[in-house]
Amino acid sequence: MTPSENSHTTSRNDACSVGDLLAAFLETAGARTAFGVLSVHNMPLLDALARRNTLRYVCARGEAGAVNMADAYARTSGNFGVAYTSTGAGAGNACGALIEASTAGTPMLHITGQVELAYLDRNWGDVHEAKNQLGLLECVSKAAFRVWSADTALGVFREALRTALTAPTGPVSIEIPIDIQSAPLSQWPEDLSPLPVPRAEPSAAALDALADRLRSAKRPMLWLGGGARHAGDAARRLLDVGFGIVTSIQGRGVVDEDDPRSLGTFNLQPAVEAFYGTCDSIVVVGSRLRVPETARHTLKLPRPLIRIDADPRAQGRGYTEDMFLCADAALALEGLADRLAGRMDTDPAFHTELAAARRKAAGRLRENVAPYDQLCDALQTVAGHDFQWVRDVTISNGTWGNRLFRVPGPDKAAHAAGGGIGQCLSMAIGAAVGSPDRLTLALVGDGGLALNAAELPTAVQENTGLVLIVMNDKGYGILRNLSDAQFGGRRFYCDLHTPHFGKLAEAYGYRYHHVTSLNGLVQRLRGIVAERGPATMVEIDMDAIGPFAQPFSGPRI
Ligand SMILES: Cc1ncc(C[n+]2csc(CCOP(=O)(O)OP(=O)(O)O)c2C)c(N)n1
Numbered sequence: 085m086t087p088s089e090n091s092h093t094t095s096r097n098d099a100c101s102v103g104d105l106l107a108a109f110l111e112t113a114g115a116r117t118a119f120g121v122l123s124v125h126n127m128p129l130l131d132a133l134a135r136r137n138t139l140r141y142v143c144a145r146g147e148a149g150a151v152n153m154a155d156a157y158a159r160t161s162g163n164f165g166v167a168y169t170s171t172g173a174g175a176g177n178a179c180g181a182l183i184e185a186s187t188a189g190t191p192m193l194h195i196t197g198q199v200e201l202a203y204l205d206r207n208w209g210d211v212h213e214a215k216n217q218l219g220l221l222e223c224v225s226k227a228a229f230r231v232w233s234a235d236t237a238l239g240v241f242r243e244a245l246r247t248a249l250t251a252p253t254g255p256v257s258i259e260i261p262i263d264i265q266s267a268p269l270s271q272w273p274e275d276l277s278p279l280p281v282p283r284a285e286p287s288a289a290a291l292d293a294l295a296d297r298l299r300s301a302k303r304p305m306l307w308l309g310g311g312a313r314h315a316g317d318a319a320r321r322l323l324d325v326g327f328g329i330v331t332s333i334q335g336r337g338v339v340d341e342d343d344p345r346s347l348g349t350f351n352l353q354p355a356v357e358a359f360y361g362t363c364d365s366i367v368v369v370g371s372r373l374r375v376p377e378t379a380r381h382t383l384k385l386p387r388p389l390i391r392i393d394a395d396p397r398a399q400g401r402g403y404t405e406d407m408f409l410c411a412d413a414a415l416a417l418e419g420l421a422d423r424l425a426g427r428m429d430t431d432p433a434f435h436t437e438l439a440a441a442r443r444k445a446a447g448r449l450r451e452n453v454a455p456y457d458q459l460c461d462a463l464q465t466v467a468g469h470d471f472q473w474v475r476d477v478t479i480s481n482g483t484w485g486n487r488l489f490r491v492p493g494p495d496k497a498a499h500a501a502g503g504g505i506g507q508c509l510s511m512a513i514g515a516a517v518g519s520p521d522r523l524t525l526a527l528v529g530d531g532g533l534a535l536n537a538a539e540l541p542t543a544v545q546e547n548t549g550l551v552l553i554v555m556n557d558k559g560y561g562i563l564r565n566l567s568d569a570q571f572g573g574r575r576f577y578c579d580l581h582t583p584h585f586g587k588l589a590e591a592y593g594y595r596y597h598h599v600t601s602l603n604g605l606v607q608r609l610r611g612i613v614a615e616r617g618p619a620t621m622v623e624i625d626m627d628a629i630g631p632f633a634q635p636f637s638g639p640r641i
Contacts, residue, residue: 101266102237103132105273106195109241110166111138112276117161117517119144119153120168125197125212128265130168139166142517142546144510145538147174151181152507152536153514155190155255156498160472161518164248165192171199171259172212175221180504182224185255187502188334189310191248194225198261201232218259226254234267238276246279251311251394251412284394286411286419294409294416295423297390302431303328303363305386307351310334310501311370311394311413313494318417319369325421326430328363328438330356332371333486336497341490345435349487350445352383352639359441360386367392367420370413373402376503376639392416446488452634453483455602459624460484462605463525463553466613471523472515475499476508478529479562479636480555485527496522506535509552513539516548523613524550530582531560537588543619544593550619551612552594557626558582565637589621596621600628 106129110118119142122130133139144150147169154165165185169178175196185192198217199210207215214220221228227247231237240258248256298304306322308315309332316338323329323345330347331338341348350356360366363386370393375381381402388406391398392413399408409416450457459480467473473491475481477500491497498515500507512526533554543550555561559579567575589596595617599608612620 099135100268100272101128101132102231102234102260102269103128103265104136105237105269105276106241106260107133107136107139109238109276109278110193111136113245113278114163115139115166116163117142117157118166118168119150119157119514121145121147121150121170121174123170123174123197123212125171125174125199125262126168126195126265128262129195129197129260140517142513142542144542146536147177148181148507149510149513149536149539149542151178151185151192151194151255152510153517154192154194155181155185155188155514156474156511157514157518158190158192159188159498160495160515162495163518164245165190165255165514167192167194169194169196170212171197171217172214174212175217175257175259176214179220179224181507181510182221182255182257184500184502184504184507186224186226189253190255191253192255193244193248194221194255194257196221196257196259197265198230198259200263201261204261221257221259225257226252228257228259231258231260231264234264234269235271237264237269238273242279246281249281251284283412283415284410286409286416288419290409290411291416291419291423294390294407295420297388297407298365298367298420299424299427301365301428303365303434304430305330305360305363305366307332307366307368307371307373307385308335308338309369309371309373312338312417313370315369315414315417316494318414318421321421321425322417325424326428326434328434332374332377333499334501335371335494337491337493344439347438347442347445348490350442351377352379353445353448355441355444355448357384359438360384362437365390368405369417370394372398375402378402379639449483449488452632452636453488454633455629456480456484456632457488458602458605460489462602462609464489465606466609467523467525471496471525472512472519473497474508474512474515474524474526476526476528476532477503477505478527478532478555479565479632480529481527482562482639483632483636505529505532508532509536509543510539512550512552513543513546513548516543516550517546520549524548526550526552528552528554529561530554530556530558531580534580534582540588540592540594547618549616552619552621554585554621554623555626556582556585556623561626562636565635568635569637585621585623592619594619594621596623598623598625600625602629
């Protein structure tokens with residue numbers, strides 16, 4: 085709709101409005117970038133943001149894209165994310181992406197409009213009206229707040245940001261009725277600073293008890309999840325004490341994935357499960373022990389199983405633990421390392437056997453994904469050590485992308501943790517905007533790309549330089565495999581009419597490469613990466629290259 089269709093008029097010159105306050109608060113809190121879709125129901129906010137002109141604003145083409153961008157921006161930049169949407173359909177469009185940000189625990193603010201206070205929740209058919217929008221956002225976000233008046237707005241902004249940044253972190257929605265957005269404050273607050281973020285401090289007694297439990301272990305493991313992303317230093321100290329490490333997919337890169345004392349993300353393969361059988365303890369830190377990463381909690385983990393989590397509700401989830409410590413991951417592991425350094429006598433063969441288990445698991449995966457292991461290796465060679473790896477829910481990610489392909493750090497990888505297809509392109513844009521000097525590689529299937537192809541021009545407009553690798557098998561490959569494995573080969577609804585990717589790329593100003601053979605790929609990819617246009621699309625023609633050696637229909641491959 086056009087602005088003139090809306091009955092409400094905004095006062096654009098008032099520099100002391102809620103919109104100005106929000107822009108000033110975001111700036112004071114350290115925000116540098118925001119993503120969004122302009123709408124009549126957020127114009128006072130975005131007008132204020134633009135007038136203040138201290139944040140970069142990225143025009144997404146859809147609200148799902150804006151939230152995905154802010155999400156991956158936050159995951160890879162270490163800052164919190166900011167996304168603006170409109171009310172009604174705009175906020176609704178954001179919901180799938182908010183579910184993803186909630187699943188991944190991404191700290192971000194989602195700011196959305198609402199109809200005028202006097203018309204709110206009355207079902208009078210106002211433009212962009214939505215039934216119980218706040219309830220909807222409460223369900224998909226970590227929390228949702230409404231701003232009721234100009235003078236109470238700052239308190240809401242501060243509490244929303246504190247909630248987003250407090251472990252377990254997550255997206256928080258703020259709903260601001262359109263008349264409140266432009267309403268003047270009676271007084272401009274002196275202090276706009278954000279609130280301190282509480283960290284769950286472990287007690288000395290709890291750490292002593294934990295150390296006592298582990299001191300005699302000969303083959304102790306650490307399982308690190310997304311909640312331990314900031315605990316890399318402490319985890320490395322424990323490696324030096326004699327621990328072995330494995331990570332969840334969300335915990336990738338917390339310690340160097342090349343470290344021979346780490347299993348990387350080979351966390352549930354048969355060779356690794358056999359190795360777990362030889363371990364005499366495991367400390368699970370900041371991980372949900374997710375259903376797909378534990379074979380529905382049937383994966384046999386070592387005992388005693390000790391869990392450390394900042395969220396007290398993690399206790400007993402999936403596995404009953406032998407000991408639980410509610411604490412921040414870094415504080416707990418530092419405390420543990422202080423108590424165990426020089427006081428453990430672990431099995432000298434432990435790390436060698438761990439490395440052998442990883443080799444075995446990786447070798448099996450390599451055989452199963454052939455010939456695409458060559459693509460994995462070529463990308464790894466060309467990417468070097470400072471790049472970002474953003475992935476969609478495509479077979480290539482579920483197999484080699486999540487495990488064989490190594491990431492350089494916890495803040496250099498992002499994927500759809502909740503398993504929703506189509507979010508990769510937007511996430512890659514957010515990651516690239518946050519780290520413009522770093523190469524951003526994005527891995528997506530043709531089916532997934534179709535969902536958010538609306539954001540193709542955003543990548544070019546923002547000059548992201550991202551390299552989008554499209555695994556084109558002309559349909560939903562994983563669902564074909566599942567149809568074969570579980571539905572007697574009845575491949576219903578799996579085949580898609582896909583675009584001519586070369587023409588699509590050309591239409592949007594992408595550089596385009598069509599890969600029909602894996603021969604000489606390193607050299608070819610080197611050229612592709614070196615040219616770094618505004619954005620590049622590399623279509624991997626899977627019809628021409630051929631199928632995977634082993635059809636993939638589950639994570640144990
Ligand atoms: C939002 C959403 N819709 C539907 C699905 C179901 N789904 C899972 S994988 C998949 C197919 C993805 O196809 P593509 O991106 O081409 O990757 P491929 O399986 O071919 O590797 C679908 C539709 C989903 N996971 N998420």
